[in-house]
Amino acid sequence: MGRATLLLLCLAATALAVRAEDPYLFFTWNVTYGTIAPLGVPQQAILINGQFPGPNINSTSNNNVVVNVFNNLDEPLLFTWNGVQQRKNSWQDGTLGTQCPILPGTNYTYKFQVKDQIGSFFYYPTTAFHRAAGGFGGLRINSRLLIPVPYPDPEDEYTVLINDWYSKSHKTLRALLDSGRPLGRPDGVLINGKSGKEAKVKPLFTMKPGKTYKYRICNVGLKSSLNFRIQGHPMKLVEMDGSHVVQNIYESLDIHVGQCFSVLVTADKEPKDYYMVASTRFTKNVLTSTGVIRYTNGKGPASPVLPPAPEGWAWSLNQFRTFRWNLTASAARPNPQGSYHYGQINITRTIKFVNSASRVGGKLRYAINGVSHVNPSTPLKLAEYYGIGDKIFKYNSISDDPTVAPTTATETIKVAPNVLNITFRTFVEIILENHEKSIQSWHLDGYSFFAVAIEPGRWTPEKRKNYNLLDAVSRHTIQVYPKSWAAIMLTFDNAGMWNVRSEIAERRYLGQELYISVLSPEHSLRDEYNLPDTALLCGEVASLPKPPPYSI
Structure with missing residues (x-):
């Protein structure tokens, strides 16, 4: 075979490899009701x-990732992929602002790509307060073999889902909220769906002596920040909300609602059983759950003496300040995480979000900048795509800098769809200001942001001098402590309609969320995918002709 022929064959093989699609993963989910008794x-x-x-x-x-969901519940259903940045594809975001729900007795197939991401995430249902009934699970995105991770491969990896839990059904809890009353305190804490008593029957996980394991821990609960610790075993934090971090050692970690941490744990202690512990934080009555980790050659039960939990939110704030982005680690692409110098980008817009609680018609509502969101019958993204957005909602119904936001039950709020328009590819600073006495947790779909600061008090422009502009962690969920503020920074380069929500489930259900519309002026497939042919249609667009598709 001549050199020219060999060269042509190599070029042809390379071209085929370039055109080949990335691998597909197929899942079929049958979603049903069932009876469980995690709290007895x-x-x-x-x-x-x-x-x-x-x-x-x-x-x-x-x-x-292709997930075919068969809804065998008696209510419409949607799933969101918490923290997964679906590039150019808010059509699969799984919120009522972007998708029509899957009706009972029907199915819908989600199709999305976990592109340029690694880390620990989870999914959960977003409709009808279904999250209080379960329907959640772990979602891992492993690094490609081509891209090294900044630690040796563990012996095994375990997903740990921790959450607060109510013994009442989701329909009963929803009826409480619909009647204008808050949920009150949860009844217990679960680890992978089990309470402490159930967990004692058999171990949740096993470890071989001398080996190191990766635990992917997510708080999938409704309202409670949880502290996680493992009896007698320090944890090396390696990843947080999709980013490699500086590998500090922790005896315990505060994990707030919606957040995921990955830690390395080495089985180098006396071979026996040990408890992993999850307990509520910032609550008068502390709820605790345990799960057993067993050494494979273990002899003897776990000690009944549990490691103590920290106290006070100042401890938690100080822990937050120890979290740093690993600037030398590779991201999902070969370039190091620290190659993105976010601190050197000029801010083009500053937006302040202030959470508040009030009553409308005698019923409890939660708001952002005085507007409590409601979902219209036509999803916002569909209305925008079909060109009838002005019939369904108004852009920018809130101001970027609210001078007065309702903070007491005597002040009024407006109930309406809450949609903010942000210019494509602009670098934006968002201030999350919490005037209340309870801790908040905020999530932004479709993006990661740099969590540059959390501090007590009210934010002023002078506070920027305290920002971490070098190695703040790129993440998707951030807590805001009582009477405090948090600052995040990001480039809005992912076109679509994206949900900003309180991860405190009752607050989101009663209006503490909004949508950010990021429109590409080019209307090009390079920036955003077309409406899928299989998309469900409802509301005002159900009978309308499909708009012309975007082109390259």
């Missing part, structure tokens, strides 16, 4: 393929 009281829960929690999605960066 039988109750209705949402199961996926008969499982509570639901099955893990184990993917690798750039994989195409």
Whole structure:
């Protein structure tokens, strides 16, 4: 074979490899009700393929994920992929602002790519307060073999889902909120769907002596910040909300609602059983759950003396300040995480979000800058795409800098769709200001942001001098302590309609969320995908002709 022929064959093979799609992962989910009793009281829960929690999605960066959801509940259903940045594809975001719900007795297939991401995430249902009944599960995005991770491969990896839990059904809890009353305190804490008593029956996880394991821990609860610790075993933090971090050692970690941490734990202690512990933070009555980790050659039960939890939110704030982005680690692409010098980009817009609680018609509502969001019958993204957005909602119904936001039950708020328009590819600073006495947790779909500061008091422009402009962690969820503020910074380069929400479930259900519309002026497939042919249609667009598709 001549050199010229060999060269042509190599070029052809390379071209085929370039055109080849990234791998596909296919899942079929049968979503049903089932009876469980994690706190000793039988109750209705949402199961996926008969499982509570639901099955893990184990993917690798750039994989195409296809999930065919059969809704066998008696209510419409949607799932969101918490923290997964669906590039150019808010059509699959799984919120009522972007998708029509999957009706009972029907199915819908989600299709999205976990592109340019690594880390620990989770999914959960966003409709009808279903999250209180289960339907959640872990979602891993592993690094491609081409891209090294900044630690040796662990012996095994375990997903740990921790959450507060109510013994009442989701329908009963929803009826409480609809009547204008808050949920009150949860009844317990679960670890992977089990309370401490159930967990004692058999170990949740096993470890071989001398080996190191990776634990992916997510707070999938409704309202409670949780402290996680492992009896006698320090934890090396390696990843947080999709980013490699500086590998500090912690005896315990505060994990707020919606957040995921990955830690390395080495089995180098006396071979026996040990408890992992999750307990509520910032609550008068502390709720605690345990799960057993067993050494494979273990002899003897775990000690009944549990490691103590920290006290006070100042401890938690100080822990936040120890979190740093690992600037030398590779991201999902070969370039180091620290190659993105966010601190050198000029801010083009500053937006302040102030959370508040009030009453409308005698019923409790939560708001952002005085507007409490409601979902219209036509999803906002569909209305915008079909060109009838002005019939459904108004852009920018809140100001960027609210001078007065309702903070007491005597002040009024407006109930309406809350949609903010942000110019494509601008670098924006968002201030989350909490005037209340309870801790808040905020999440932004479709993006990661740099969590540059959390401080007590009110924010002023002079506070920027305290920002971490070098190695703040790039993440998707941030807590805001009582009477405090947090600052985040990001480039809005992912076109679509994206949900900003309180991760405190009752607050989101009663209006503490909004949508950010990021429109590409080019209307090009380079910036945003077209409406999928299989998309469900409802409301005002159900009978309208499909708009012309975007082109390259």
